[in-house]
Amino acid sequence: MSRARVARRIAAGAAYGGGGIGLIGAATVGVVLAEVQLAKRSVGGGHGDPPRADGRYGRAFADRPASCEPVRFAMLGDSTAAGQGVHRARQTPAALLASGLAAVAERPVDLRNVALPGAQSDDLDRQVTLVLSDPSWVPDVCVVMIGANDVTHRMPPTRSVRHLSAAVRRLRTAGAEVVVGTCPDLGTVENVYQPLRWLARRVSRQLAAAQTIGAVEQGGRTVSLGDLLGPEFYANPRELFGPDNYHPSAEGYATAAMAVLPTLCAALGLWPEEERPDVSRREGFLPVARAAAQAASEGGTEVTAAMPTGPRGPWALLKRRRRRRIQTPEASPLPH
Numbered sequence: 439m440s441r442a443r444v445a446r447r448i449a450a451g452a453a454y455g456g457g458g459i460g461l462i463g464a465a466t467v468g469v470v471l472a473e474v475q476l477a478k479r480s481v482g483g484g485h486g487d488p489p490r491a492d493g494r495y496g497r498a499f500a501d502r503p504a505s506c507e508p509v510r511f512a513m514l515g516d517s518t519a520a521g522q523g524v525h526r527a528r529q530t531p532a533a534l535l536a537s538g539l540a541a542v543a544e545r546p547v548d549l550r551n552v553a554l555p556g557a558q559s560d561d562l563d564r565q566v567t568l569v570l571s572d573p574s575w576v577p578d579v580c581v582v583m584i585g586a587n588d589v590t591h592r593m594p595p596t597r598s599v600r601h602l603s604a605a606v607r608r609l610r611t612a613g614a615e616v617v618v619g620t621c622p623d624l625g626t627v628e629n630v631y632q633p634l635r636w637l638a639r640r641v642s643r644q645l646a647a648a649q650t651i652g653a654v655e656q657g658g659r660t661v662s663l664g665d666l667l668g669p670e671f672y673a674n675p676r677e678l679f680g681p682d683n684y685h686p687s688a689e690g691y692a693t694a695a696m697a698v699l700p701t702l703c704a705a706l707g708l709w710p711e712e713e714r715p716d717v718s719r720r721e722g723f724l725p726v727a728r729a730a731a732q733a734a735s736e737g738g739t740e741v742t743a744a745m746p747t748g749p750r751g752p753w754a755l756l757k758r759r760r761r762r763r764i765q766t767p768e769a770s771p772l773p774h
Contacts, residue, residue: 487555488517488520488521488522488523488524488530488555489521489524489525489526489527489529489530490527490551491521491527491528491530491532491533491536491549491551492549492550492551493548493549494508494546494547494548494549495533495536495537495539495540495546495547495548495549496508496536496537496540496541496545496546496547498540499540499544499545499546500546506545506546507545508545508546508547508548509539509540509543509545509546509547509548509578509579509706510547510548510550510575510576510577510578510579511532511535511536511539511547511548511549511550511577511578511579511580511581512549512550512551512552512569512577512579512580512581512614513531513532513535513549513550513551513552513553513580513581513583514552514553514562514565514566514569514580514581514582514583514584514605515553515557515562515565515581515582515583515584515619516553516554516555516556516557516558516583516584516585516586516587517553517554517555517556517557517586517587518531518553518583518586518619518622518686518694519531519532519551519553519581519582519583519584519619520532520551520553520554520555521533521691522555523686523687524687524688524691526688529688529691529692530551530691531583531691531694531695531698532549532551532553532581533549534691534692534695534699535581535695535698535699535702536549538695538699538702538703539579539699539702539703539706539708542699542703542708542709543703543706543708548575550569550575550577552565552568552569553565553583556587557584557587558584558587558588558591558593558598559584559585559588559593559597559598559599559601559602559605560593560597560601562582562584562601562602562604562605563601563604563605565605566605566608566609569609570608570609570612576612576613576614577609577612577614578614578615578706579614579615579616579617579702579705579706580609580614580615580616580617581616581617581618581619581698581702582602582605582606582616582617582618582619583618583619583663584602584618584621585598585620585621585622585642585645585646585649586621586622586624586642588621588645589621589624589638589641589642589645590624595641595644595645595648598645598648598649599645599648599649599651599652600652602618602649602652602653603652603653603655603656606618606652606653606656606657606658607656607657609658610656610657610658615658615659615705615706616653616656616657616658616659616705617658617659617660617661617698617701617702617705618649618650618653618658618659618660618661619660619661619663619694619698620645620646620647620649620650620653620660620661620662620663620664620733620734621642621643621645621646621649621663621664622642622646622663622664623638623639623642623643623663623664624638624639624641624642642664643664643734643735644734646662646663646664646730646733646734647727647730647731647733647734648730650662650726650729650730650733650734650741651726651727651730654726654730654741654742654743654752654754655726655743655752657743659701659704659705659740659741659742660730660733660740660741660742661697661698661701661738661739661740662733662734662735662736662737662738662739662741663694663697663737664734664735664736664737696761697737697738697761699761700740700759700760700761701740701757701759704740704759709759713755715755715756715757716758719758720758721755721756721757721758722755722756723744723753723754723755723756724753724754724756725752725753725754726741726743726752726753726754729741729753729754729755729756730754732756733756736758738758738759738761739756739757739758740756740757740758740759741754741755741756741757742754742755742757743755
């Protein structure tokens with residue numbers, strides 16, 4: 439079955455209350471469980487809490503007129519969104535994105551990060567409630583990075599997508615733009631061996647595609663992280679994975695942030711590129727399931743809603759935006 443069809447089935451099950459969809463045969467389970475035990479002994483855990491990066495970014499724009507309100511930016515998700523594996527706040531993806539957004543918008547950016555290491559998608563309801571708990575601080579834009587723990591804890595993909603879709607819907611209803619960094623390719627973790635490596639890659643990419651359908655149908659945009667935590671990480675594990683051999687290093691987080699920043703800015707109308715597809719970059723309008731499947735295989739690929747319906751259901755715009763290197767933010771955010 440094609441990845442697009444599987445993703446469409448998972449998303450449909452999430453929308454209409456279906457159960458989990460089996461992605462492997464029972465005959466594989468014994469071998470896989472043995473490989474899981476090997477991987478657990480080989481892959482370290484993230485030690486200690488990730489650094490807190492909340493605050494105001496954009497020192498250069500701090501003296502702008504009072505009418506130039508800061509952009510309100512919220513980060514939600516799991517340990518990757520929280521920045522597990524690095525030791526300085528400025529190395530976390532949220533701080534990198536806040537700094538990059540401030541530079542593009544030429545406005546200060548207020549960052550609030552409610553991501554929780556170890557979180558699965560069913561924690562998003564709590565995180566969204568935290569983000570929306572202060573009526574005087576409703577985010578202009580949110581980034582959600584979630585999914586890896588859903589795979590490793592074998593959460594049914596329909597349930598995973600249902601929770602993500604509900605979170606995107608709540609944030610969009612509150613008036614926030616939403617960008618989802620979809621499930622990374624867990625087949626790239628250095629000490630995960632075959633056949634678990636193949637299985638992890640297959641399941642994580644299927645979940646990423648289904649997440650894309652669910653998020654886009656609720657008015658969000660997605661950026662695929664699979665390939666970023668794929669060939670680049672696989673080729674340079676010592677450089678792009680952190681000391682625990684599982685979470686990204688500072689360089690790895692910077693690579694992911696460079697891919698997400700253009701979509702984050704585009705969601706706020708700040709990115710200078712044309713929104714029309716660039717055929718030379720293999721961009722175009724596709725049925726949302728096909729766009730989702732393609733994006734899951736290529737890191738940094740954006741999917742956003744286009745025409746509401748077509749002969750094969752809703753359509754989406756698949757974009758491959760040019761990445762922009764992000765300057766390392768100031769050592770600590772401005773208090774506010």
